[in-house]
Amino acid sequence: MRISSAFSPGRWLIYGVLTLAALFFLLPFYVMLVTAFKTMPEVYSTGILALPDSLNFSAWIHAWSAATIGAASEGIHGYFLNSFILVIPAVIISTAIGAFNGYVLTHWRFRGSNIFFYMLLLGTIIPFQIVLLPMAWVQGRIGIAGTLVPGLMMVHVIYGLAFTTLFFRNYYVGIPHDLIKAARVDGAGFFSIFFRIMLPVSTPIIMVTAIWQFTMIWNNFLFGVVFTQGGQQPVTVAINDLVDTVTSVHMWNVDMAAAIFAALPTLLVYLIAGKYFVRGLTAGAVKG
Amino acid sequence: MPSRKAAFSGRDQLMAKLVLSPTILAATFFIYGFILWTIWLSLTRSTILPSNHFVGLANYYDLFGSSRWWRSLSNLGIFGGLYVLISVGIGLGLAILLDQRVKAERLYQVVFLYPMALSAVVTGVAWRWLLDPGFGIQAIVRSMGFPHFAFAWIDNPDMAIYTVVIAAVWQTTGFMMAIFLAGLRGVSPEIVKAAQIDGASTGRIYLRVILPSLAPTFFVALVLSVGLAIKSFGLIIALTGGGPGYSTNVPSIFMYVFSFQRGEMGVGAASALMMLVIMMIFVLPFLLLDSRRQA
Numbered sequence: 001m002r003i004s005s006a007f008s009p010g011r012w013l014i015y016g017v018l019t020l021a022a023l024f025f026l027l028p029f030y031v032m033l034v035t036a037f038k039t040m041p042e043v044y045s046t047g048i049l050a051l052p053d054s055l056n057f058s059a060w061i062h063a064w065s066a067a068t069i070g071a072a073s074e075g076i077h078g079y080f081l082n083s084f085i086l087v088i089p090a091v092i093i094s095t096a097i098g099a100f101n102g103y104v105l106t107h108w109r110f111r112g113s114n115i116f117f118y119m120l121l122l123g124t125i126i127p128f129q130i131v132l133l134p135m136a137w138v139q140g141r142i143g144i145a146g147t148l149v150p151g152l153m154m155v156h157v158i159y160g161l162a163f164t165t166l167f168f169r170n171y172y173v174g175i176p177h178d179l180i181k182a183a184r185v186d187g188a189g190f191f192s193i194f195f196r197i198m199l200p201v202s203t204p205i206i207m208v209t210a211i212w213q214f215t216m217i218w219n220n221f222l223f224g225v226v227f228t229q230g231g232q233q234p235v236t237v238a239i240n241d242l243v244d245t246v247t248s249v250h251m252w253n254v255d256m257a258a259a260i261f262a263a264l265p266t267l268l269v270y271l272i273a274g275k276y277f278v279r280g281l282t283a284g285a286v287k288g
Numbered sequence: 289m290p291s292r293k294a295a296f297s298g299r300d301q302l303m304a305k306l307v308l309s310p311t312i313l314a315a316t317f318f319i320y321g322f323i324l325w326t327i328w329l330s331l332t333r334s335t336i337l338p339s340n341h342f343v344g345l346a347n348y349y350d351l352f353g354s355s356r357w358w359r360s361l362s363n364l365g366i367f368g369g370l371y372v373l374i375s376v377g378i379g380l381g382l383a384i385l386l387d388q389r390v391k392a393e394r395l396y397q398v399v400f401l402y403p404m405a406l407s408a409v410v411t412g413v414a415w416r417w418l419l420d421p422g423f424g425i426q427a428i429v430r431s432m433g434f435p436h437f438a439f440a441w442i443d444n445p446d447m448a449i450y451t452v453v454i455a456a457v458w459q460t461t462g463f464m465m466a467i468f469l470a471g472l473r474g475v476s477p478e479i480v481k482a483a484q485i486d487g488a489s490t491g492r493i494y495l496r497v498i499l500p501s502l503a504p505t506f507f508v509a510l511v512l513s514v515g516l517a518i519k520s521f522g523l524i525i526a527l528t529g530g531g532p533g534y535s536t537n538v539p540s541i542f543m544y545v546f547s548f549q550r551g552e553m554g555v556g557a558a559s560a561l562m563m564l565v566i567m568m569i570f571v572l573p574f575l576l577l578d579s580r581r582q583a
Contacts (some may be wrong), residue, residue: 014385014390016389018382018390022399025399025403028417028418031418036289046316047428047431048418049428056324063426099566100307101307104304104308106569108301110304114496119317119320120311121415123315125567125571126323126521126567127540127563128565129539129559129560129564129566130323131323131325132543132560133547133556134321134325136548161311161314162319187525189299190303190304191303205341214352219407219408219409219410220522221521221522226548236409236410236522237414239526240522240525247500252417258411262410263405266406267402267405267406268407270402271398277319280464281404281463282470
């Protein structure tokens, strides 16, 4: 439904409001960016909106390799790496299991499989606080408490399964069952049908699921702060520690540079493959 | 050879069950089992370590006798209510504007939605900087010639919860916009055209034809935003740390502090269960209504 497309005052109003909204959304990132390029004296002497006198990288370097987090003063680079060490296997494992689950739930249904699917959906709704205490106990018992891998990774895989299964299930339900039937008549089995028929058409949903999981796990704070300690922490937890660390002078420029470092991977994925990210958001929204 | 085929198909069926069974076991144990386990913990005298000493509802008496818990609940009400209203409202408004055959529509979408790709912690850090009275918005406006302008909500226990609303709205309004835009693109052009032929004004068409047909989209947006509000944690930790004092505590922070910092696991478990109950109260009716609509 559209209002007339000539450049009437109404059109100008539309663009005016949209542009104001865009400025509101850009403002925090702009402020972070200019602050990260300032020296602390500049932060004090110039306004928060002012551009830096020159592109000064000292805050970036300090945030990356020297800022104090917890007991160490080695910057966030180790935690940044931690997040990758965590995210890569967690994304691959949860996406792969989700793909097989979706395949079974659509083309190899058995008695109770649908009921199970609806049971699993609860995992997309619950506040995860409800599982933290038992999980902490279990991890302690099996001796992986406080570890990034396998401890925290395991948590992300388990609680990502409901989402990845939902994504693949909703995608595979659209693939004609006759294709599978025909392949079975030709003698193809469970796995060969998956690898030869399902997987070749799965690129879009693999992208959607992997990007969704990457963003969710990279950005997660709750599991990271509960299940890891010290040098095992992911970058979101480290950022919060850094910002919280009370030093004689609060180094806003370093805080901002560190936060941008932490934001960069998911932001890049969003800018490069935003289409899939949006599809994941709305697919996660519309249930099967 | 039907018998051989039957054997094959039986093997494949078994394989399918085997492939799904780890997830079935994991969901049963790590979701349903853990929920029951947390309920049990909430009925025991668990402190720093879990204990099986049954104490009935004692933890719930402690919980609901705690002013900090009541503050957490009322904060969630204030924050959640405002956040849902504002993000859904602005999200819908932006979607309608973007649906007017706007040039550079894609660019606007990218800008509105990018905060959703950021971590809640990063969002909290950015807004803490912008809301800092000495440097942020208050300082900007003062430097523009309004020396008495005051905007120090983040330091004010009575107002700090509203800064959480601002940051949360900033982060997820684009998400709501995307949901509504998808909904608007799904409205059948015929019914709109029919209304136009009847001579209805644009505003009337939106109110009487388009928005009512978006009812399922509203369900989705409400369920998601309520869920996001209840789960908010990293954002508030990074923005206010739950303070000043405990003025911006919400149930998620209360649960974390009591379970993992104060060593009151039983009370923490009770608060976790209350979070689940709150979620179910707000989300289940929507989901049931929604599935009835679809059926």
